[in-house]
Amino acid sequence: MIPAGAGSADVSEISDWFMSSRPPIAYSDFRRVMDVALKYNIQDIISEARHRLSEVFQTDSLDDWCVELDPEGDRTPLQISYFDYIDALRLSRLLGMHSITPLLFYVCCNLSPFEKIVDGVQLAGIPEPVTLSQDDLRTCLRGRARLIQESSRIMKAFQELAFDERGRPSACKTPQHCSEALQALSLAVVDAQCFSEPSAIDPMDRWITRHENTADAKPCRHCGKALRNVVNERREETWCKLGEIFGVEEWPAGEKD
Template sequence: MDIDNIDGTEQGLTRADGLWFDDCSLIIQAETTIFRISREFLAIHSPIFRDMLSLPTPRDAERMDGCPLVCLPDSAEDVTVFLKALLYYDFFEPYPAATTYPILSGVLRMSHKYEVDALRNRALTQLSQFHPTTLVGWEEFAGKRGSCTWLTHPPSVLIAIVALARQLSIDWILPSAFYLVCEFTPERLILLESDDVELSSDDKVWCVTACRLLETTSVTRILDFLWSPTHINGCEARRACADARVYARRAAEAWRDRAADEAAIMPLDLWTDATGWNGLKVCDVCLSAMKIAHQEAKQAIWDRLPEMFGLPEWPELEKMKAQAFK
């Protein structure tokens, strides 16, 4: 079938802006969007397309404007961002250049499916930077979270990231991705059906169970340094320091209060310079000891994070990450 002199509006199709080149010999259709690009360029970058386009074209194959027509099952949005990332260097630049989640996820899905390794690694790097596998990385991420535009729209994007990681086996980002869902998403929104993307039934259970554990036991352990031990060896002002620590603990306990439709309070970002240390009036000896105890408690929680979500331990996740980037 040959569709000559096609007019996108007459045929119910739309030519993709910036992705229709009259001198190219391949037309791709995704949903109701059509793209005209170089088949040679596509074959160079993707072994899947290279194999697909190397097959002889049947005589009765559908054509458009005299060009072979390839219909893809992918969304028009994903194909658009994928082709633009291939053709326009500044459309999806390497980290630390900013991007959006629709661009990142579309490029990652398509580059994974069609084996465009350079783009896939670029997308994985962007995603991994904001989902670290170490506590040090998490603490660095906390300071630059606001610079990540695609993490400023919870909870839908946060849930979508978990679903994407499950779909593409990007397991090493899942502990921190799950943690962010717990931190910013009320339980009822985790459990409710969604018109866009939702977690699997198992992942919903993991999230809700972990939320309760993080909000209760883990928060208690994070705050334990405020009154355990009762006295710190070498304290320079025992009575004043003890009173200050008890007062701080009582104040911190008040942070647990929240409305039923609010997200749970999470332990890893609970006690920071702004919310805790700057207002704690204790001697230098006590302050130093308490900071060590607090960091050890954070590390213990971080070490248990994969287990809370039914995932392999961090060393195994690190191996998966290293293998993915080979």
């Protein structure tokens, strides 16, 4: 545990503790370490902090995106949860980690209740509520609206496959059954309000599998694969747009051809 208000006399001890600590480190401790490291410009800690944040907020591929932000399970280098993201966005700016800010904005857009983004949250060891800057709040609100639009695009593609056989695989041998199954899934996803949330890059495979197992909602394997493909294609498109959505040029996925 790092004491609040640690200063220059504690730098060596803090550095030794941080560099030797096994993951995951609690975000409250991580933040206190970073306050000292940034104040005294301790480059080895700053470099390690950048590494740990980049391991949690992985930007190489949508396949690496982990909604729970624990991509390595118990070995994830930072124990970060829920409203810590608001402060982590601030910290990413101080560390110059512009490439991960779109993901931080994304998780902030999906906080619930969303009002906490405006009101601020109380984090352990921090006397004042942590809030977004006015510029970041504006970006977050605009981005949230865009993400909901992207979610609706996924729903539209979902419904087009369900109600238009021309988009189905030619290998399908049970078109009538698959129409009914896909339409049942389409109605279930509307009832679940999956596409009225700003969660356009979150995986849906588990949701689809779970609902396929209900009565008359499992298409043939060809149509089931086509459904997952169309959903994942739209998710990938949104993933590539995150930098543009949140006004960040240094978004790796947006730089790909």
